[in-house]
Amino acid sequence: MEATIRAIQNRINECIKHDYWFLENRIFLKLQYFSEEQSKSFLNQELADATDELANLHDNTVIQSITDYIDYAESLDFLWESTFIETLTSVEKKKYANFDTSTLDVKQYITKNDSYDEALPYFSKIVKFIVLSKYVLLLNKKVEYYQSPKISGEVKKVSIEPVSDVKPQIKQTFECHFDDRQIEILTTCINEARIFTEFVTTETVKRIFDCELENYLRVKNNRLLAYFFASLDDRNLITHYWQSVCKSNPFFLSSLKGKPLKQSDLSTATNESREKLPKGSEIIDKYLKELKKH
Numbered sequence: 038m039e040a041t042i043r044a045i046q047n048r049i050n051e052c053i054k055h056d057y058w059f060l061e062n063r064i065f066l067k068l069q070y071f072s073e074e075q076s077k078s079f080l081n082q083e084l085a086d087a088t089d090e091l092a093n094l095h096d097n098t099v100i101q102s103i104t105d106y107i108d109y110a111e112s113l114d115f116l117w118e119s120t121f122i123e124t125l126t127s128v129e130k131k132k133y134a135n136f137d138t139s140t141l142d143v144k145q146y147i148t149k150n151d152s153y154d155e156a157l158p159y160f161s162k163i164v165k166f167i168v169l170s171k172y173v174l175l176l177n178k179k180v181e182y183y184q185s186p187k188i189s190g191e192v193k194k195v196s197i198e199p200v201s202d203v204k205p206q207i208k209q210t211f212e213c214h215f216d217d218r219q220i221e222i223l224t225t226c227i228n229e230a231r232i233f234t235e236f237v238t239t240e241t242v243k244r245i246f247d248c249e250l251e252n253y254l255r256v257k258n259n260r261l262l263a264y265f266f267a268s269l270d271d272r273n274l275i276t277h278y279w280q281s282v283c284k285s286n287p288f289f290l291s292s293l294k295g296k297p298l299k300q301s302d303l304s305t306a307t308n309e310s311r312e313k314l315p316k317g318s319e320i321i322d323k324y325l326k327e328l329k330k331h
Contacts, residue, residue, distance in 0.1 A: 044138040046116045051143045056168045058311045077183050084176040091169045099124050099159050100166050129158045209285040211246050212276040218331050226324035230317035232261050248286045255290040260315040263306035
């Protein structure tokens with residue numbers, strides 16, 4: 038039974054990643070075109086709606102069983118590690134134990150979220166609960182960003198008429214503070230995943246995140262680079278506006294043309310990496326999970 042549950046877990050993780058990235062991309066696009074006040078209002082309403090829906094889901098006993106076993110920044114085996122199985126009825130437990138995991142298609146879930154709720158009770162609710170939990174963390178981070186007096190002052194300085202055309206001021210740094218051990222982990226990750234056409238040193242990686250790199254690095258796979266930064270963002274380790282940072286600090290040359298990657302290139306690569314995980318993504322996941330421990 039354990040092998041079946043873990044296989045189901047892997048598909049759930051894929052669904053979670055897809056749905057969360059959809060919400061993340063949606064909020065990123067909207068905030069680019071909102072004024073400061075519009076952004077605050079939008080974020081507060083989104084936060085209220087998300088927490089209400091999250092609270093309603095949490096009323097379910099089965100959902101409660103996985104709550105204490107989840108690190109929302111990682112894809113853990115919470116179905117097996119929690120008391121989820123024990124909470125199911127005998128009929129529901131049998132459905133999970135006998136389910137043919139080869140029939141579980143993420144694309145079918147995306148088309149119709151409740152497609153598997155009959156065969157796998159609570160499937161869509163589990164996905165939604167994790168996605169909303171991660172989304173609330175993101176929204177709280179954004180609310181804090183726009184409530185910062187420094188940010189508020191910067192936005193007002195660049196305000197123009199009409200107000201609806203104002204874009205929020207974006208800090209052009211990765212807003213990260215990795216220590217030496219974390220830089221070592223990131224360096225190993227980058228080299229093992231072969232993100233660039235050459236191996237990099239810890240000093241080079243530190244300069245990347247400090248936005249002080251002096252020479253270009255050619256990317257071996259645009260989608261893998263995008264996956265790397267999006268995964269750091271997903272874990273709240275760098276700014277959500279990392280694509281804009283890369284645009285302002287053009288350190289990376291595209292894998293095909295050898296020209297500096299534009300923000301549109303990174304956006305396209307990110308979307309493509311969501312549709313199909315690039316080779317090497319599992320290496321990135323492994324090291325970023327390790328990174329969170331330090």
